[in-house]
Amino acid sequence: MRFAFVLGETFSGIRRNLSMVISVVLVTFISLTFVGAAGLLQQQITQMKGYWYDRVEVAIFLCTDTSTTTSCAAGPVTDSQRQAVQDLLESPTAAPYVKSFDYESQDQALEIFQEQFKNSAMAGTVTADQLPESFRVALVDPEQYEVVNELFSSMPGVEIVSDQRELLEQIFSLMNMASVIAVSVAVVMLVCAVLLIATTIRLSAFSRRRETGIMRLVGASKTMIQLPFLLEGVIAALAGALLASATTWAVAEFFIGDWLTGQYPGTGFIGGGDALILVPLLLLVAVLLAALSSILTLRRYLKV
């Protein structure tokens, strides 16, 4: 009975204040969608790190005819120089860092190149002797790239030691920046949402001041007087959070999961299932913000 009455009061408040409540729903919806987007980006970064860090290698490129770096001034790599690099890779000095390595010849390099760029006009024009031969080294700890770089980059016949992780790091830092931007937008929007909730509650309390005045007079408890207003804010924010959750899930499921995965089959993408982890978080943020701003507003504008 008592709870039914509070709920009844809540919904009559929402009906009277409908346009404000809808604006709270929409602002919460947009702001939490940005939070959701940032969450998805972070999940995607984690996913890609896990996927790629196992596969990335340090490549030791050897000199070719066309090499222009000073270390290759003596011309293409000789057999003895190549052997020296291989010996060092197998030696106890390198053993703590090197998990495994493969030799990639110029012909193999061409094959891979043509596979990667099969849709491009470049594939036909490149020949094997333009591509460097290389040792592909998998490291025990990918962070130890600098040590390997020191060991090999000064050896004769070595053009350059390159860390593929650096390329990935660039992508990740780009994605990180995007998620920082998303979070910044979300924070601004959430501030809007909090202020809007406060204003809505204030208007609602004002439009029902007769009722609350009588409630005080006959000795209704603080809970009985304030709970309908609190619920009004929380319900509106929850509705916004549900919309944001649905949007976040749809983006993860259909855009990332279906479309992007179809476009780039080689990359590990997240899907709708991963987005579901974000849902409780979004709901919690909505409830906490709405409850907090309602309580602060009521404390100030609805004395008991």
Next chain:
Amino acid sequence: MTTVGKVGTETSPTQPLVPRDDRVQGQVWNMIRFEQVSKVYDRRSRPALHDVTVEFERGEFVFLVGASGSGKSTFIRLMLREERASSGTVYVVGRNVARLPSWRVPKLRRGIGVVFQDFRLLPNKTVYANVAFAMQVLGKGRAQIRQTVPEVLETVGLEGKEKRMPHELSGGEQQRVAIARAIVNRPEILLADEPTGNLDPETSLGIMAVLDKINQNGTTVVMATHDDDIVNQMRRRVVELHAGGIVRDETGGGYRTEVQA
């Protein structure tokens, strides 16, 4: 086997609102007691109440008279703890209201019904719903509401008008609804702040009859008014305020003489 102990702990209609240990020790407690109460709203102007000491007994009917600005409304607000006294102490049912923690204030107000000059009805609710509202917000059950509201409406003389809206009623009828709402939770005290201020003399008498009936049922009634006719006709205790102080405390009809300060 005896049941005496059990009977002693049961809630009776005369049970006070507050536990025994909260009451003033070693004295018979009054319904309402002001001890040297002063209230200052603004330091530069004169106090709204100045050193007021007065007691109202259980079941009394008291008129609080005086011109506008004499402190009548402040007097009522202090009892409801809408305000706190600047100095002195206000006891309601033996309890110092200034010392009540804020979460206990609703409980204090449940023991006090209030009626105003402007009725303060909810315009979008029927007569029945207006009275029922006061019970709903205290979490009373539907069955209890269905039983109590018609009884109370009969007490104030509004039987058969349950489904009317406030704007369909005369001023006197609206005030009866407000009185019904004030007493539906059976408070021990009824405060009426100029309840006949908006009503013509004949309608006012009807309202006074209702208040008198409520008083006969054991409720302490304190009515602030400046309607001389009514005060003279009723011949009850009269406390007159002037410029924040009590200038007269007379018991009409010889109930009691002076109240000891």
